[in-house]
Amino acid sequence: MTTSTSTLPRPRTARPDATSSVGLLLLRLVAGGLLLVHGVPKLSAPEQTLGAAAGLGVPVPDVAGWLLIAGEVGLGTLLVLGLLTRLAGLLVLVQMGLVWFLVHRPDGLLVEGQVNGENALLLGAAGLALAFTGAGRLSADAGRRRA
Numbered sequence: 102m103t104t105s106t107s108t109l110p111r112p113r114t115a116r117p118d119a120t121s122s123v124g125l126l127l128l129r130l131v132a133g134g135l136l137l138v139h140g141v142p143k144l145s146a147p148e149q150t151l152g153a154a155a156g157l158g159v160p161v162p163d164v165a166g167w168l169l170i171a172g173e174v175g176l177g178t179l180l181v182l183g184l185l186t187r188l189a190g191l192l193v194l195v196q197m198g199l200v201w202f203l204v205h206r207p208d209g210l211l212v213e214g215q216v217n218g219e220n221a222l223l224l225g226a227a228g229l230a231l232a233f234t235g236a237g238r239l240s241a242d243a244g245r246r247r248a
Contacts, residue, residue: 125237126183132193132227133180135220140173157203172196183240186231193228197221 143150150170154162172192179189198221205218236242 119238122237122239125231125234126239128227129180129183129186129231129236129240132224132231133177133182135224136173136177136180136193139220140170140177143170144174159203169196169200180231183236183242184245186236186240186242188232190228190231190233194225194232197225197228201225 147166147170151163151166154166154169159165173196176189176193176196179185180193201218201221205221208217210218210222
């Protein structure tokens with residue numbers, strides 16, 4: 102007995118609904134915006150970031166410092182636009198994991214009277230979420246799929 106393909110249920114595609122897309126847009130704008138707020142000022146005074154990398158004992162501190170600046174500005178821009186979002190989210194996770202491990206971990210998570218790495222952890226988690234979900238319908242990625 103043969104089964105007609107027209108009687109089989111069609112598989113559902115994993116396409117976010119409008120509410121999910123608005124939520125993903127807000128997540129992208131906040132995470133990308135925070136990366137840009139941290140990264141853009143470093144472009145005007147990169148020697149401070151390069152010096153901080155050297156002070157941490159990071160191998161090849163000039164390269165590490167410029168990668169940090171490029172990551173914050175470039176990945177922040179990609180997230181805001183919703184372009185290459187899954188890859189950008191994964192790279193944000195890696196970058197913020199390294200920032201937390203190299204800069205903030207030695208002092209511990211909770212240091213009395215100061216913030217110590219919470220931003221890196223939150224941005225890393227946002228990057229991971231976007232790596233899993235993608236950008237949603239309100240993004241350059243969605244426009245590229247339609248084209």
